[in-house]
Amino acid sequence: MQPALAVRSPGRSHSEINRCEYLTCNYRYIYIRLMTTISWILLTYKVPAEPARGRVGVWRKIKAMGAVYLQNGVCLLPRTDDHLRRLKMLEHEIASLEGESVLLETMGLDTAQEEKVIARFRADRDEEYREFLGKCADFEAEIAKETADEHFTYAELEENDEDLKKLRSWIAKITKLDFYGGHLKDEAARRLAQCEVLLDTYARQVFEAQDENR
Numbered sequence: 001m002q003p004a005l006a007v008r009s010p011g012r013s014h015s016e017i018n019r020c021e022y023l024t025c026n027y028r029y030i031y032i033r034l035m036t037t038i039s040w041i042l043l044t045y046k047v048p049a050e051p052a053r054g055r056v057g058v059w060r061k062i063k064a065m066g067a068v069y070l071q072n073g074v075c076l077l078p079r080t081d082d083h084l085r086r087l088k089m090l091e092h093e094i095a096s097l098e099g100e101s102v103l104l105e106t107m108g109l110d111t112a113q114e115e116k117v118i119a120r121f122r123a124d125r126d127e128e129y130r131e132f133l134g135k136c137a138d139f140e141a142e143i144a145k146e147t148a149d150e151h152f153t154y155a156e157l158e159e160n161d162e163d164l165k166k167l168r169s170w171i172a173k174i175t176k177l178d179f180y181g182g183h184l185k186d187e188a189a190r191r192l193a194q195c196e197v198l199l200d201t202y203a204r205q206v207f208e209a210q211d212e213n214r
C-alpha cells in the first residue's frame with residue numbers, strides 16, 4: 001500500500017488569485033487529512049524456506065502482535081512506538097536468518113481504503129472471538145451437565161474454576177490486539193460474564209452439598 005496524498009493539478013485558471021485560492025484549499029485539505037488519517041507500519045519480508053523453524057518463528061511473532069497480512073510476506077500494524085520497536089527487533093532477527101525486510105510508514109489513499117484495512121483487522125479479531133464463544137459454550141454445557149447430575153464436588157469446582165481462568169486470560173489476549181473494536185467484542189464480554197455467574201451458582205451448590213454431607 002502506497003501512501004498517497006498528492007495535490008491534483010489545478011488546471012488553467014482565469015487569474016493568479018483563483019490559482020492561489022485553489023492551492024490554499026488543497027493545502028488545507030492535505031493538512032486536515034494528515035491530522036486525521038490513520039497511519040500504519042508496513043512490513044515486507046522474505047525469509048529462506050529452510051530452516052522452517054526460523055520462518056515459522058517470524059510468522060508467529062508477527063501474528064502475536066495482531067498484524068494483518070495483505071499478502072504473503074506483507075503485513076500491517078497500527079503505527080505505535082511499541083509496534084515500531086518490536087518490528088525493528090524483528091527486522092534484526094530476519095536479517096540474522098539471512099532474510100530481507102523493509103519497514104515503511106503508510107496510510108490509506110482515502111477513508112474508503114482506511115476502512116478496508118480496519119475491516120481486515122476486525123475480521124481477524126472476530127474469528128478469534130468466535131472461537132472464544134465456542135469455548136464459552138463448552139464451559140456452559142459442562143456446568144449444566146454437572147448440575148443435572150448433581151455432581152457437586154470440590155474437585156469439579158476447582159477444575160471449572162481453572163477453565164474460567166483460562167477463558168479470562170484468553171479474552172484478555174484477544175482484546176489487547178483488538179485495535180479497532182471487533183463486532184463480537186461486546187458479545188464475548190457478555191458471555192464471559194455469564195460463565196462467571198454460572199460458576200458462582202455452581203460453587204454455592206457445591207458448598208451447600210458439602211455442608212449437608214458433614
